[in-house]
Amino acid sequence: MAAERIFDRAVPVRLQGRGCEERRLNVRVNIELLSISNPVHKKDLAVRLTDDTDPFFLYNLVISEEDFQSLKSQQGLLVDFSAFPQKFIDLLQQCIQEQNKDTPRFLLQLVSSTPALDHTPVSLNVVETNPFKHLTHLSLKFLPGTDAEIKKFLANCLKCLKEDKLMLEEKLRKTEEDLTRQLSYTQQSLSEKSRELDKLKNEWTSYTTALTNKHSQELTNEKERALQAQTQYQQQYEQQKKELETLHQKSIQQLQNRLSELEVINKDLTERRYKGDSTVRELKTKLSGIEDECQRAKQEVLSLRRENTTLDAECHEKEKLINQLQTRVAVLEQEIKDKDQLVTRTKEVLDATQEQKVILEESTEGKQRHIEKLETTIKSLSAELLKANEIIKKLQGDLKTLMSKLKLKNTVTIQQEKLLGEKEERLQKEQRELQEMGQSLRMKEQEVCKLQEQLESTIQKLEESKQLLKTNENVISWLNRQLSEVQMAKRLDASASTPGGGRAASSPHGMPDRPSFPSSGINHPISPLYAFQNFLEPTHSKNTSSPCPVQFNTQLPKLNRCSDAQTVTATSHPANKENGDHLGLESKYLKKDDSIPLRGLSQNTLNSGYLRPHLPAKAQPLPKAARTPASAYFPG
Numbered sequence: 001m002a003a004e005r006i007f008d009r010a011v012p013v014r015l016q017g018r019g020c021e022e023r024r025l026n027v028r029v030n031i032e033l034l035s036i037s038n039p040v041h042k043k044d045l046a047v048r049l050t051d052d053t054d055p056f057f058l059y060n061l062v063i064s065e066e067d068f069q070s071l072k073s074q075q076g077l078l079v080d081f082s083a084f085p086q087k088f089i090d091l092l093q094q095c096i097q098e099q100n101k102d103t104p105r106f107l108l109q110l111v112s113s114t115p116a117l118d119h120t121p122v123s124l125n126v127v128e129t130n131p132f133k134h135l136t137h138l139s140l141k142f143l144p145g146t147d148a149e150i151k152k153f154l155a156n157c158l159k160c161l162k163e164d165k166l167m168l169e170e171k172l173r174k175t176e177e178d179l180t181r182q183l184s185y186t187q188q189s190l191s192e193k194s195r196e197l198d199k200l201k202n203e204w205t206s207y208t209t210a211l212t213n214k215h216s217q218e219l220t221n222e223k224e225r226a227l228q229a230q231t232q233y234q235q236q237y238e239q240q241k242k243e244l245e246t247l248h249q250k251s252i253q254q255l256q257n258r259l260s261e262l263e264v265i266n267k268d269l270t271e272r273r274y275k276g277d278s279t280v281r282e283l284k285t286k287l288s289g290i291e292d293e294c295q296r297a298k299q300e301v302l303s304l305r306r307e308n309t310t311l312d313a314e315c316h317e318k319e320k321l322i323n324q325l326q327t328r329v330a331v332l333e334q335e336i337k338d339k340d341q342l343v344t345r346t347k348e349v350l351d352a353t354q355e356q357k358v359i360l361e362e363s364t365e366g367k368q369r370h371i372e373k374l375e376t377t378i379k380s381l382s383a384e385l386l387k388a389n390e391i392i393k394k395l396q397g398d399l400k401t402l403m404s405k406l407k408l409k410n411t412v413t414i415q416q417e418k419l420l421g422e423k424e425e426r427l428q429k430e431q432r433e434l435q436e437m438g439q440s441l442r443m444k445e446q447e448v449c450k451l452q453e454q455l456e457s458t459i460q461k462l463e464e465s466k467q468l469l470k471t472n473e474n475v476i477s478w479l480n481r482q483l484s485e486v487q488m489a490k491r492l493d494a495s496a497s498t499p500g501g502g503r504a505a506s507s508p509h510g511m512p513d514r515p516s517f518p519s520s521g522i523n524h525p526i527s528p529l530y531a532f533q534n535f536l537e538p539t540h541s542k543n544t545s546s547p548c549p550v551q552f553n554t555q556l557p558k559l560n561r562c563s564d565a566q567t568v569t570a571t572s573h574p575a576n577k578e579n580g581d582h583l584g585l586e587s588k589y590l591k592k593d594d595s596i597p598l599r600g601l602s603q604n605t606l607n608s609g610y611l612r613p614h615l616p617a618k619a620q621p622l623p624k625a626a627r628t629p630a631s632a633y634f635p636g
Contacts, residue, residue, distance in 0.1 A: 009092075010028045010029075011092055011108060013025055014110070016111045017112045017115045017117075018115055027049050027057075029092060030049075033046075033085065042064070043065070045063040045064075045068075047063070048061075056150060059122060061143070068081045092126075108124060108125070110124055121141055123140065123141045175378065176378070186388055186389075190392075194357065196399075200402070204406075211409070215413075219333075219336055223329075230322065230325070252304075258297070258455050262290070262297075265459075265462060266290060269286070272469075290462065304448065314437065318434075332419070339412065360391060367387075
């Protein structure tokens, strides 16, 4: 007969007796499958109820396949015999899961017909509770064990206890051996760790001294470099500031002198403005242009002054940057002090570790004494060994923290080197910015030179305009003289042609009468302006293929036709043609860049009685013999 144990566990059970209160107890449920091969192969389900606190508490139940069929029909079970053990185990596990709840859903009830369990049959019920009623899923009747069964059960328990005792003794012996081995190993490791600690202390002291010396030397070198760079930057900044101030003062003085000269020239031009009505308009326009240029020059001077102020502001910003660098040097010194404090703290930590080492040595001696005393008791020995392991772990943790601190110090030194490199890069950037500022100042000087050149060119143009004005005045005076001579000659001819009683050839204003041209069919007088325009400007005929050349002669009565037989129609020239018609002068006197154009007489003189034209129908050009080019009368 072979037995296979399926379930063996303590389960909470509610014990109900007749006429007594319900109480709770823990009952161990043991479920086994018994397979019997003689004479017929069959399987039985054996369930045993025991109490660990009461060795005489024993209830048995053996269910065969025939018994299960009757149980199935009585309680309405839906499972077969093969699946019944697992379902029963599932119900027991649900009862175990629900035991800690206030109102468990599944529970086990052990019902007895007597007030006490006096070797009477009991029934084990698996009950499910709901708000309506208690449902019993399964009810099994257990028989109390007989004396022989109880003895057999106790003998099995004693046998199991002896086996457990032997196993525990072997385990105890093995643990003692392991603990003695671990003790020896820990003592060896302690001695090795103490040696390593001494080595680390020596290395740490040498390393800290070397680091302090190195950092002190590097700090002194950096301080000297920073002071040298600061003095150099200050000297260069002062020199550049002085040079810029001198250059700006010179440029401002030059521009002021130029402005005063331009103002004087403007005054001279305004005084000459009152010479003639025709020149007044031209001079007004020219003066307005010159005043605009002067205003532009003033605006440029103002812009240069503003740029000077911006440059001063930039210089102030550079001073601020130098102050910031000084503050950063102070911050670095403070960081060095903090590092010194860290070194002192690490020394204090080393002293603390030495004290801990002494304490640990004392504790190890005490532990050795305790180990000799406590060899009899296994529990105390294991506790002391656990304490020793914890102390070793603490020592290892302290060593790890020391190594991490060393790594942190290395990282701090690397970061300091990086910070020094960044500061050197910033100093180089400041030098580059200073060079760029110098280049910008040079560009500004070039712009000032260009502005001076523009002023000189405007002055040259003014001088050229003055010369052109002079030449125009000379031409106008020469033309006036020619007109007066012509008028005098015509007056004499008119007086000779009228011997006695003719009309006096004088105007009511005391001026000689306008000349007439009898030979050309012009019987009425002509104004000198008409004669000037007809003899000096080119013909404006639409049908002519070759215009008549501009010619002038003092003998006005000898007028004939041109070889081309072209006629010049006498038309009135309004004042709006003063800028378009150039009175037959050459282009070199009339077309100049940025110069004053030559204009005719004003509208007032044209509308006056002296110069009002009495225009004929036709006017004949001069003969070939009387033609003289206009260049003969206008010196080049």
